[in-house]
Amino acid sequence: MIRPAVFLAAALATLGAAASHAQAPASVAPYKLQSAIPMADGGWDLLTFDAEHGRVVVARGAAVSVVDLAGGTSRDIGKVARGHTALPIPGTDRIAVTSGQDNALLIFEARDGREVARIPVGQNPDAAFWDPASREVVVMNARDGSVSLVDPAAGKVVKTIAVKPALELGAMVGPGLLAINNEDASELELVDLMHGKALAPVKLTGCEGPTGLAYDPATHMTLSACANGVAALVDVAARKVVKLLPIGQGPDTALFDAKRKRFLVPCGRSGTLVVFAVNGKQVTPAGTVATEVSARTATLDPVTGRVFLPSAKFQPAQAGQRPAMVPGSAHLLVVTPA
Secondary structure, X not given: OOOHHHHHHHHHHHOOOHHHHOOOOOOOOOEEEEEEEEOOOOOEEEEEEEOOOOEEEEEEOOOEEEEEOOOOEEEEEOOOOOXXXXXXXXXXXXXXXXXXXOOEEEEEEOOOOOXXXXXXXXXXXXXXXXXXXXXXXXXXXXXXXXXXXXXXOOXXXXXXXXXXXOEEEEEEEEOOEEEEEEOOOOXXXXXXXXXXXXXXXXXXXXXXXXXXXXXXXXXXEEEEEOOOOEEEEEEOOOOEEEEEEEOOOXXXXXXXXXXXXXXXXXXXXXXXXXXXXXXXXXXXXXXXXXXXXXXXXXXXXXXXXXXXEEEOOEOOOOOOOOOOEOOOOOEEEEEEEO
């Protein structure tokens, strides 16, 4: 993930000039701001839409925010030491969160925040996702460069695979085939989960510091959101970058909307959501939506197309200090197709 202090300082420096400096396309995509749901103060990282319960779960610095979309309310549960990813466990009312300082995947009861499992993984577990095929949580451990496959029902790691340090977001890109952005090496790591080994990576030429990753299973293409104002489109079957596409500054996730055939990249420093249309193997800019500075991570409701982005306002930074969040300003933006 983008480090909070660096990100916030850069965000404040570009506030008011984001639109003129963004490298994303200037047209307006068919989205509009629907609402903003208040959340507790504090930092955030990755979030997940929970269709089963009509909510969004957000990893926070010290807890998990559970946002009730119908009621427009949010509550915090659990105790986390630098939460990075929160995700629901399908078929249960439980939420898993990677706890970076605990080097663990924590599992909470959503109704009361009770911790039901603390599963040791690798060092600084960061991005994670649910794999419906294996019914496991796939955890990317950023510091030691390993991948942990966790069975949440059994409460244990079933496999650990050595890859490389600086692992960011990952996605399944085929049966048993995992792709992961490597932020430091600027490459797409490929991992054979069945045999438990790393394969030859794809060099993301022209892409610096990739974080967000999205996958289109129909075309077998991934989109990596990069720190240098572009997104790298990769043909996974051919193992090569096929195109660099312009985005804004400060991206930290990427999404694929299969129903509408769109890639989406939230850019927190620019305060934009960049949209790309997918037509077969052709991926082209489809517009830029104004969001808010700091809205760098997002999740998607695949049915309605709504996009959810945590955001907040920050005070000017004092010399040598981190900028402070404006009290009471944290919220979840809800952006919907017009």
